[in-house]
Amino acid sequence: MSRVLHVLLDVERLTASRDAENPPGTIDPELADLLAFSREQSIATTILCANTGKSVRRMLHDAGWDEVRVVTESTSWLPDESGTSLREHATFPFANTECDRCAQCRRNLMLGTAGEGDVLIYAGDGHSDPCPAEYADIVFARGRLQTWCQQQNITYYHFGSFGEIRRRLAIDCAHRRLRPRARAERKRREAYMVEA
Numbered sequence: 001m002s003r004v005l006h007v008l009l010d011v012e013r014l015t016a017s018r019d020a021e022n023p024p025g026t027i028d029p030e031l032a033d034l035l036a037f038s039r040e041q042s043i044a045t046t047i048l049c050a051n052t053g054k055s056v057r058r059m060l061h062d063a064g065w066d067e068v069r070v071v072t073e074s075t076s077w078l079p080d081e082s083g084t085s086l087r088e089h090a091t092f093p094f095a096n097t098e099c100d101r102c103a104q105c106r107r108n109l110m111l112g113t114a115g116e117g118d119v120l121i122y123a124g125d126g127h128s129d130p131c132p133a134e135y136a137d138i139v140f141a142r143g144r145l146q147t148w149c150q151q152q153n154i155t156y157y158h159f160g161s162f163g164e165i166r167r168r169l170a171i172d173c174a175h176r177r178l179r180p181r182a183r184a185e186r187k188r189r190e191a192y193m194v195e196a
């Protein structure tokens with residue numbers, strides 16, 4: 001059985017900076033490269049964003065990235081039953097009464113869409129990120145999440161750009177280093193037991 005890799009990205013800016021080559025509202029070219037890499041490697045990608053989900057969804061659609069899932073605080077675009085197209089959910093399918101950090105609990109989102117043996121990769125920089133990061137096998141962190149990882153002694157890669165995430169994943173894929181992390185696996189098993 002081949003392992004499924006999931007990348008969840010929660011970073012404030014997904015769009016290109018304003019310069020002549022990259023008109024505002026277009027996807028950051030390094031993010032586009034990361035999405036292309038993920039498509040090539042069959043890595044399922046989810047983008048978590050604050051309240052601009054609809055425009056992010058439209059932007060991804062216009063650029064041909066229809067398989068990328070988008071989740072906001074109030075809406076999710078997730079695969080339908082057939083797994084061939086994305087459907088909009090306006091409720092909170094991943095609410096978690098135990099979690100006061102996120103409305104759509106990112107941990108539950110991650111666990112709800114991954115199977116046993118999958119490798120979960122999380123990249124983030126904000127307030128809600130410690131919640132899922134503890135359950136992820138590979139963590140890319142900066143800002144608040146980086147500080148939290150240091151405090152909790154969680155191994156992470158620092159990243160400054162999407163390009164750095166792609167380069168690191170390419171190296172780890174080539175060396176078959178993308179594997180479950182024992183502490184994250186244990187946490188996931190505990191979470192599944194509580195939910196069951």
Ligand SMILES: [Zn+2]
Pocket residue numbers: 096099100101102104105106107108131132
């Ligand atoms: Zn949460």
